[in-house]
Amino acid sequence: MKRFYFLLLIFLPVFSFADEIKGFVFTREEGGKQPLPGVNIYWEGTTQGTASVDDGSFRIQQKDGQHMLVFSFVGYKQQVVRVESAGALEVLMEPNVELEEVTVIRKDRGTYLSVINPIQTESISGAELHKAACCNLAESFETNPSVDMSYSDAVTGAKQIKLLGLDGTYSLMQVENMPNLRGLATTFGLTYIPGPWMESIQVSKGAASVLNGYDAIAGQINAELKKPDSNEKLFLNAFGNMEGRYEFNANGNIRLIGDTLTTGIFVHANQLMTKNDHNHDGFLDIPMSQMYQISNRWKYNNHKGLMLQTGFTYLQEDRLGGQTGVDWDMTPSLSNPYGVSIDTKRLEAFLKGGYVTPNGKNAIAWLSNFSRHETESFYGVTDYTGDETRLFSSAIYTKYMGQLEEHTLNVGGSYIYDDFNEQLYSNAIQRTEKVPGLFAEYTFKPHENLTLMTGIRTDFHNIFGTFVTPRMHFRYRFAEHFTVRANAGKGYRTANVLSENTYLLASSRALQYTNDVMQEEAWNYGFSLIQNYMLLGRDLTLNAEFFRTDFKTQLVIDRETSADYVILAPLDGTSYANSLQFDVRWQPIERLDLLLAYRVNDIKQTIGGELRDKPLQSDYKGLINLNYTTNLKKWMFDYTLQFNGGGRIPYVYEEWMSRVDMSSDFGHFKPYTIMNAQVTKYFRYWSIYLGAENLTDFTQANPVAGADNPFGSDFDATNIWGPVMGRKVYLGLRFNLNYE
Known part of the structure; x- marks a missing residue:
């Protein structure tokens, strides 16, 4: 085998x-x-x-x-x-x-809305990643209007993103167009990709191309890493903040045979050993942690149509959170402080390549990646362990047809193998997914102003049977300044009930579930309009978009029906998400970029037999980002202001009845504002940056319920809607040396 x-x-x-x-x-x-x-x-x-x-x-x-x-x-x-x-x-x-x-x-603006791609896509370049600390993928969206980032709970440090108001599990996470950060990597995977390793990020909204799989319901996020044949010879980055977090990154490229055969070596290390408890509730505001990574990439390009790439990455991470009295050698016991320990080992490898015929009319491409993930953890006195072996592979044949190559046909197949082993509450859980699939996609582009892309795929799942995924995308530039897009498509997703929700173990309530795996199904519809003008001689981009997701089946996290359990059960009723967003990009004066954005979320689920607003979700988000670069790029100044709307906090009915007379705000959180700023000084080969996150020092009050008795029935660290850490001041240094 x-x-x-x-x-x-x-x-x-x-x-x-x-x-x-x-x-x-x-x-x-x-x-x-x-x-x-x-x-x-x-x-x-x-x-x-x-x-x-x-x-x-x-x-x-x-x-x-x-x-x-x-x-x-x-x-x-x-x-x-x-x-x-x-x-x-x-x-x-x-x-x-x-x-x-x-x-x-x-001047590189940093983020761009494509008017060429029929799928609504925002490109985030390396220039944008330098506007904030950007220590990892999860922290790369602080200046982005489309993606929200927050903590899952108050003790593990797990971060989650939301796209179109939906949890990150509904977005296809990719690394260089290959699915990644899934299964056991879902909860902490966004911190596994160091920011300095990334070249760019592409955020696509709505149903993605069928070539990428069947499970992009809300959209997809693709991280492009630095390539071995780039001009970057050596890059170094050191970072530290006032909370005691330190980080080091380095990568270098070696040209073995000119730019035909190249290799790149990447290393990463971060550590936080300080016990921070700024709100004095007896719990660490952020867990102690240490992570080490090494990666090696190879690229071969004969410049005659053949290209091959391969590489591997190894990661080891240890996290320790909970009460301030925890230590690394502690065993879970009622006589010891409440602790959360998570030890992870992960190995990844990939191979991809392609060949284009000399006439450019035909191409064949292939991709494959492999991952082995092992984790051992405990939450208080509850143990959870798991291991996963995953293999993905896909082959695509492309043919360009027509006198002007206005017709493009892509056909191919894919295969997924995913082996899970988990243990919770002394119950051993094992399953293996095997999913071969076939797909075809036709693109009609009679001229540069019109693109119609239709695709369909059929997958043969050994657990869920055969299912069909249709998708359609349309783009039309009906005037010089106007581009309109529309899309519709279905998506499916395997919900790993336990591995995706381990953060819920940081509560006195046990998890109650019937099946450890289920399939989610949803339709996504989207419409967008982009307008490009010149205002006072400078580019002005206006964007308006609306997306709706209708769930047919869904895993619902019910924290409100039972005071003794968190219920993980299939949807019984209606569930939908509406997202309406407007944004403006302009350069009012030379070298000053302005981004204004506003998004309204309307997300509802049937919970306990009642259609309700999804809990812990802000009703709206506003964003103002200002970036100014001095002449010859000697200095760069960046300022971001986020407006986050209020929302609903989940509650058990009996709890509500006992407190309803005490506070009219019980069951809801109020709007709040977050400010970030950074200044960067550039020199010939290096730069130094100083910044602060959450300048107003805003934090959620009492993020750990029952902190005085964590082994009691009132303990819950999972109802998180806002920041659990206050102001964070950081300092960093970058060194860059390129090939001449």
């Missing part, structure tokens, strides 16, 4: 779509504009490039996430052009009359 896994990992393989960008390069002479052949043209941060021919024309493929096109020629000033659509470009190269080298660079 191990040999079978190994063969699958090697021979079953990622694919990314590409648009072709065309244009002309000119120079100015006495007779007017003249074509300029031989200009080097490449995507910033990559080695993917081309050169202009005799008439100054060029053609280059644009992949997802590529926006900055560099034009370079000896004797001329380098030009960096922001590419938003596949229309023809005209670039004028100016002679370089300076005595010293001059580089002309346009």
